[in-house]
Amino acid sequence: MKDEKGLKGPSLKCTRRDFLKGSAIGAAGVMLGPTGCSVMDKESHKPVPNDALPEGKSKVVLIREKEGLDSDEKIMRMLEQAMIELTGETDGARAWAKFFRPNDIVGVKMNVMMTPTSPQISRAVTRGIMSAGVPEQKIILWDRNDAGRGIEGSQVRNEKPGFDSKSLSRIVTNEATALVNVPGMKVHWLAGVAVALKNWIGAITNINVPDIGVAYKIHGDSCSECASINAIPAIRDKCRLIIVDSLKPLFHGGPQVNPRYLWPYRGIIIGVDPVAVDTVCMKILEAKRREFKGVEWPISPPPKHVFLAESKYRLGHANMDRIELVKLGWQEGALV
């Protein structure tokens, strides 16, 4: 059961009809994202591939500004403009209201490790969600087991939300009715790239790199099964929007930061298809590496999880021909 906007309510029951309707909406690639309940037992958190790839092209909006990004107001204006472009609405509040309603509890999944989501972006996202009528204290910004509320949560996170018995964050399973994915953008030593798809790794616990005794085996084969975390119904069904902090991406050597490989791209990238968003970011990172070295410098290892997210889990498009990229603002050095 959904309201007039097609958004799930916090305590709404799911019928078979709702599920089928949700699947149909998801397949149509509607802006509101996957909505139906899963036929799987959600408590198991077993990844469930989508029935089909989104129909048509997935829209991704890239906006950049050459100057003045120290100001929260400027970042907010950029994000608002991108949201208007993504939704086709006439103003920012309407654009945000396409994704969130006043009684939502919104979990904003940031990244706090190594190349953290910048506080300016987190604050702009929070203010945008608030413009849709969501109370500030109903917006939870978090990564791993550290959470904060509202605008202050962009920097102060002293709540410990914990994880359920299946090692998934309780913000995902118990608290949030909607999720926003707000990753940084980087090349990653083990996974190739770490952007939207990989950011959900911070929503699970009981993992380690050798995959010994873990709840989710995601690190083998170049982290290809990172894609599976995005197909966990509790994540997939609630995540409505992806906002990538591309102000200063890392094009080599991540996740540990060598500032030599950071560059002021001054961008924000948004969309609802996580695979399409990651694919655009991957293209930009590849181009930056080529530019830096003056010769081909492929991302190594290849980011298999992005391709697996398309081919195995059907979460979105990894083919640029199936992506509608809209570029706004500063065009010089866009690299894509």
Next chain:
Amino acid sequence: MRLLFGKSLITLALIAVFPMLASCNGGTTPVTDGRGQIRLLPDAPPEWRDTGRTHVYSGVALSDYINGGAEVYFAYGFREAAVREFENSAGARLTVEVYEMNRSENAYGIFSTDSAGKRIPVGADASYGDGLLRFWKGPFFVRILCYPSDPATEALVQNIGKGIADLINSDSRRPESLLSLLPDIGVAADSVCYFHRQTSLNNLRFLSDENLLGLGDNVDAITWEEILENKESSQNRPRQIVLRYPSESAAREASRNFTEKYIGVQNRFSAGAATRLRSSWLIVVLDAPSKKAANEAVDRTFAKLETLEKPEGSP
């Protein structure tokens, strides 16, 4: 009886696995003064404040600090790391990370994964750039990052680095026999890397999903890029890999596998690849502009290898 046996097995398994899981979940361990890395961490420099975030990460718990980036260190015999953070009134952050590897060659190895930057005299070898100092000495690899950086940063991190290096008394050994195979000229700057595992190679130059070269912790390998003087095409940076296996049979098996599954496949990659075996050593060239250029590169390294393996005193 069968049930009891099963229960015993489960109990034994839990006993065996528990410390590992505890380590995975616990993340950080309380700071103690007894650990080598902690001893090496500096106090707050003037005008900097200790954030109180000093952590020690042992074994797989390093994943809690850098997630998948921990594999970089696991591939070099990682033992333990200590991390301390400082901040100043301008909002800059200073992070000091001391990693202890199982031997000094591996500290060199982790340094060699990205040695680009200005060389400065700290430890056995050090590079600096944009606020980051990386150096190694003995079994320790150290990163000191000040971010954002300013003109005073270099002196600050260099001083901290020297202070840490002075406290390390261990010998600093590099894999000299492998390094002696480097050509005298034409090695691309900062491209030399010493490694053991497939993940390390695939990060430098993706070869295959399959471990074609039989890489592992018991294999010593070195790789570098060469810049060809007389380039035959735009592809003028072939990569050489020299591997030393624990046995001749292991080298033979890797050679056979690589020849069959890489060289033997007709495509643009195999066209620029060549390989040659000598006892427990294997030489591999990738990305050469032609088969001829690949074979010539192999020959040059093979000649050096023959010199290396020649018994002392022989002509």
